Amino acid sequence: MVVKFDITAEDKLPWQQLSAGWWVGHVYSDRHWLTIAEIEQALSDIQSLEDLKTLLAKWNGHFALLWSVGTVHFAVTDIARSYPIFWNTSPTQTTISARADESSSEISWWQHHKSLVQTEFVPGHATLWHGWQQLQAGEILEVKNNLCYLHNYFPHRRPKPVSTDRQQHSTAFNQVLERIFQRLIAYAKNRPIVVPLSGGYDSRIILAGLHRLGYTNLKAFTYGSPGSEEVQLAEKVAQTLGIDWAFVPYTRELLDQFGDEDWQAFASFAARAVALPQEQDYFALRSLREQDWLPAGSIICPGYCGDFQAGSYLPTPGIPWPPNRKRRLQEKLLARFVRDAKADLRQLWLPLLPQAEIANDEEYISELEHWVLREYVSKYIVNGVRAYEWADCQWHLPLWDREFIEFWQSTPNEWRENMHLYREVLREHWFEPYDIAFAEDQAATTPVFSPGQWLPPQWKKKLKSYLPEQPTTNVNGLEYLIPLIQQQLNWPRTDLSKSVNEMIGHWYHDFLNKKNL
16 A cells, blocks of 8 residues: 655645655754754654654654655654644555545535534544544554554643642742743744733733743734723733734624635635634734734744643532543533534544543543543644734744643642642742733632533533523624624524534535535
8 A cells, every 4th residue: 555645835834845754843852943954863763653752752842744664654743733634545545644635535424414513623533524534632643564553642631740749849830931931932033923912821921931031022912802801901911011012903894804715715724624714813813914013924922721731621629429420521521512412413422532431530630631632622722823824924832832731740630720820820920020910810719519510411401491592792802703604604594692613613614515516
């Protein structure tokens, strides 16, 4: 069987050809950012799968790799799946590519049943195109002896916490943050760094860290509804630090660009038949480029996903009692990520949910976060970087630094409850010294057990049917897209109970169908 690496030159992803494969991204190892020659040299020593795993354990960064060792071929995603990889196998050839080839493929069950209306991503290894599969975060595809093998080299589960006291752990976290921002500055080499700034902790720590280390070629932008609390906090942060800040109001005039030629091209580029195209940053970036505020080649650094690692996804007190932990976790994930889990959809999803028996609360949390990071976060949230590439910019994810993630994997869950350790360190050591800790910050209260969170989805749906229909709201002003998309799709009446993402799912499936008529 022939193995073909199919990387197209017209793709905005900056793939580079190597002697025995392809590379995209940037990686830190041995205390510096590797050149393409150093990457090639390191790969030339690979003789086996174990050699490759050993090398990947030393690499910190955002990348994807296609590499051949004799008759064995590898495809690798980084621990965030920041650059997607797809493969298709026929009796005579395995094709590995940066996108699924829709031109020669039939639609899969997921496209036929409009799965992206129900959720933001296609779960597991499937895509919307029959026969094409996707690699997940931290995976290796190995093709040898006419067979394909999958290996997960970086699980997002939580190993046993380190043995240390809280003060030592806080000090260690401060040191981790210092090294993360030093690495970012070394990578940027005085190129413009642009931070999408909200009122939250994650983007604020990136801006504060770069300011603290004296990086001056720095900008920030915020978008959404004028006068919202997030916009006000972002403006305070930028003004206090003396950062060049731009605000893009999400007006109807701006959002009316949804569905035009540029949006359609972006949607095809970003979604790649596995996830919804993210609309949040797209309109702001388009506006800022048109205003010449955002230079081409800028390095955009969003705050993905510090809060998640720090504990924002921890269940509230009252984790299910044995022996129902596995079933309760499956039901929780279905309720959270599938909007209308009818019987046929549940049947398809259930094998893709956590299958291991869960012995205790720690294992429950570990399986929950591992699944959510590999599915929703990496495929939908992290895939938002496609908007930066579409705007002719580069990007870096400081809070997806491998050391950052491994630190939080070693942190006891009780210190992650409501992100207590994260909030404490950031506020005391990074925000208060620069006067960017505000009373408006969300209070670090202890979460309260809510029995309703464990109700089966069908019960919740039944209870919801007795409540008055409520229009969907969005702090970014994106709710205008709901009637706009419904109008574009010729819906007979406006339904404001739908969410923005649900409507983008309807639009995207309709878009794919029209492309392939």
